[in-house]
Amino acid sequence: MIRINNIHLYYRQHGIALHALRGVSLDINPGDYIALVGPSGSGKSSLIAAVTGLIFPSEGDIFIDRFRINRISRNARAKIRAKYCGIIFQFSEMPGRFTIRENLYLSWLSAHRGKDLSEFEERLELVCAKLDIHPLLEIRPGNLSGGQLQKTAIARAIIKDAPIILADEPSGDLDPDNVKRVRNVLQEEIENGKSILMVTHDAKLASDAHTIYELRDGQIHNVLK
Amino acid sequence: MRDLIKIGLSRSRAVFILLGALYLAVYLQVSVLFFLILTSKIQMLVISGYTIGTLGLLGGITGAHFLVAGKYSYEMGNLETIGFPRWFYITTYLIQFVLVQLISCLVGLLCFQILYIFITSDNVSFSQLAIVHLKTILTVLPLQVISCAAGLWYQSRSEPFLLIKERI
Ligand SMILES: Nc1ncnc2c1ncn2[C@@H]1O[C@H](COP(=O)(O)OP(=O)(O)OP(=O)(O)O)[C@@H](O)[C@H]1O
Ligand SMILES: [Mg+2]
Numbered sequence: 187m188i189r190i191n192n193i194h195l196y197y198r199q200h201g202i203a204l205h206a207l208r209g210v211s212l213d214i215n216p217g218d219y220i221a222l223v224g225p226s227g228s229g230k231s232s233l234i235a236a237v238t239g240l241i242f243p244s245e246g247d248i249f250i251d252r253f254r255i256n257r258i259s260r261n262a263r264a265k266i267r268a269k270y271c272g273i274i275f276q277f278s279e280m281p282g283r284f285t286i287r288e289n290l291y292l293s294w295l296s297a298h299r300g301k302d303l304s305e306f307e308e309r310l311e312l313v314c315a316k317l318d319i320h321p322l323l324e325i326r327p328g329n330l331s332g333g334q335l336q337k338t339a340i341a342r343a344i345i346k347d348a349p350i351i352l353a354d355e356p357s358g359d360l361d362p363d364n365v366k367r368v369r370n371v372l373q374e375e376i377e378n379g380k381s382i383l384m385v386t387h388d389a390k391l392a393s394d395a396h397t398i399y400e401l402r403d404g405q406i407h408n409v410l411k
Numbered sequence: 412m413r414d415l416i417k418i419g420l421s422r423s424r425a426v427f428i429l430l431g432a433l434y435l436a437v438y439l440q441v442s443v444l445f446f447l448i449l450t451s452k453i454q455m456l457v458i459s460g461y462t463i464g465t466l467g468l469l470g471g472i473t474g475a476h477f478l479v480a481g482k483y484s485y486e487m488g489n490l491e492t493i494g495f496p497r498w499f500y501i502t503t504y505l506i507q508f509v510l511v512q513l514i515s516c517l518v519g520l521l522c523f524q525i526l527y528i529f530i531t532s533d534n535v536s537f538s539q540l541a542i543v544h545l546k547t548i549l550t551v552l553p554l555q556v557i558s559c560a561a562g563l564w565y566q567s568r569s570e571p572f573l574l575i576k577e578r579i
Contacts, residue, residue, distance in 0.1 A: 240492055240572035261496040264571075268494020279575050281486040283422040295414060296494035342493070 187350060187381050188214040188237060193246030193256075195229070195236055195404075206232045207243065208404040216349065218381045219372075221395035229404040230385040231276050234352050237383065238271050239263035250350070268296040272343035276354040276385070278335040280327040286338050287323040290345050297346040313345045316371050318364075332359035340368060344375060351375055353384040357391050369394055415495075415503040420510075426479055430508065433472050434515035437551065439522060440464050472555060476508075477562040484566035488574025491567075501563045508559050512552060 195207035206229045214220055222230050235241040237248055239255040240263075248255050250270050255263050267273070272293075280289045287310070294306050314320045317337050327335055336359045343351055356372070357365045369391060372382055386392050398410040487500045520541065567574065 235570075235572040238492075241570045261498065264491050264494050264496040267492065271494075273492060275492075275575070277576075279489055279492070281489050283486070284418060288418050288422075291414070292418070292490065292495075293493045346493075 187216050187218075187251060188212075188383070189247075189249040190233075190237060191247040191249075193236060193243040193248060195232055195241065195243045197232075206404050207236065209246070210401075210404070210406055211246075212399070212406070214350070214381050214383055216381055217376065217379055218397070219376050219395045220381075220383050221392040221398045222383065222385045222401055223387065223392055223398060223410070224401035224407070228401045230401055231354050232404075233401070234273070234354050234383065234385060238267055238273055238352055240267075268346075270348055270350050272346055272348040272351045274339050274343045274351070274353040274356050276358065278327075278332075278339035280335070280339065280342070282326055282328040285324050285326055286319070286330075289327065289338070290323075290342055293342045294345050297348060309345055309347065313341045316374075317341050317367060333361065333364060336360055337364060337368075340371065344371065349380055351380055351382045351384075353382065353386075355385055355387065357386065357388045365391065412499065412503055415500070416506055419503060419507055426482070430472075430475060430479070431511050431515045433475055434512050435519055437465070437469070437472065437519075439519055443523075443526070469551065469554065473558040476555065476559045479559075479562075483563060484574060487563065487567050488569075488571040491571040492575065497564070497567050501560055504563065505556055505560055509552065509556065512555060 190210060190212040192209050192211050193207055194205070194209060197204040197206055210229075210233060212220075222233065224230055232241065236243045237250075239248070239250075239258075243256055246256070250266055253262075253266055255266055258266075280286075284292065290310060290313075291306060294309065298305065310323075314323070317340060319334070319337050319341055322330060322334055322338060327338070330338065336356070340353075340356055343353070351372070353372070356368055360368065365388065372384070372391075373394060376382060382395075384391070384395065392398055395411070399406050400408040400410055402408075483500075483504065487497060490500050491497060
């Protein structure tokens, strides 16, 4: 499903280049549940951004399905993301002008253009029940607590029913009950044949994964499981 | 696209009211000056006043567009991360801006009619006035669309991940 082949990524700021990823290779097949761990600044978020085509690696290749996303246009990358990727960011991000329902709708719409609204309502019902976010739907993201926002961000990623889920610290701001919910949700996604690439510092969450990679200084340092 | 426009229009009233007011100011200014041209004896003076005033207001509106574009860059990056290409976002917002401008323009035209009818008893016909307004719109509208599109495009140069991170 995803093939990452020896990628290098640089951040350039004021003429100084920071070598954030130094030759990472990784394969993710359908049904794979992969966790990435590693110290702060080791390049985990950068890897997720590169895989989804949100940022451009200067060397190496990334394939999603049969598309080499570092060779296609920016618009085409957006389309691939719409179709294949549900992304949970480390810092939950949502346009504040739209309510949570609208935000979820936009995410769903990106993958299901032209489909009936009732299909969205159905899916929304399901996702809300799983994550217990029903009361938040008419609220704007700016008025949510960190944990509530995190949960809606997870909902936004899974509502589109995409084959790949990329999660950057999905349990970041959550209490133990909600962490359990999130673990169940991710487990269910795996059972439905999705693949997950997850960054986490939570040992329990990481232990759910089939494989754990440790990233250090932009390189895969170790395979822990 | 229809959905984005619908959601966008319903959620950004403040911005649209501001832009609408600006456009209205332009059309009123243009109307009043044009009225003076129609009635004045020193036409050269009025025409140069008309030109300068209109250019100034256009600059103001262009600036406002860039501000609006700046406000939207984060949103654009965010929607791009979930799979809406940039052109999609930019097109929907251009359509919204054009709608707002057309509404303001119609209000401006109406105001001018009222002004004109109350102040003079001249025999300038409605269609004559409408043509002048139409000319103004046809000059201003493409300029606005271009400036707005350029502003949005300029704001979205970075990769979407960086656009979003900027905000943190
Ligand atoms: N926008 C940016 N501009 C410049 N450098 C950046 C940018 N984003 C990240 N970096 C640098 O890239 C390196 C990797 O950052 P990244 O965010 O991928 O780390 P991380 O593994 O996700 O860390 P954490 O566990 O704290 O989230 C860091 O040294 C960071 O300083
Ligand atoms: Mg990170």
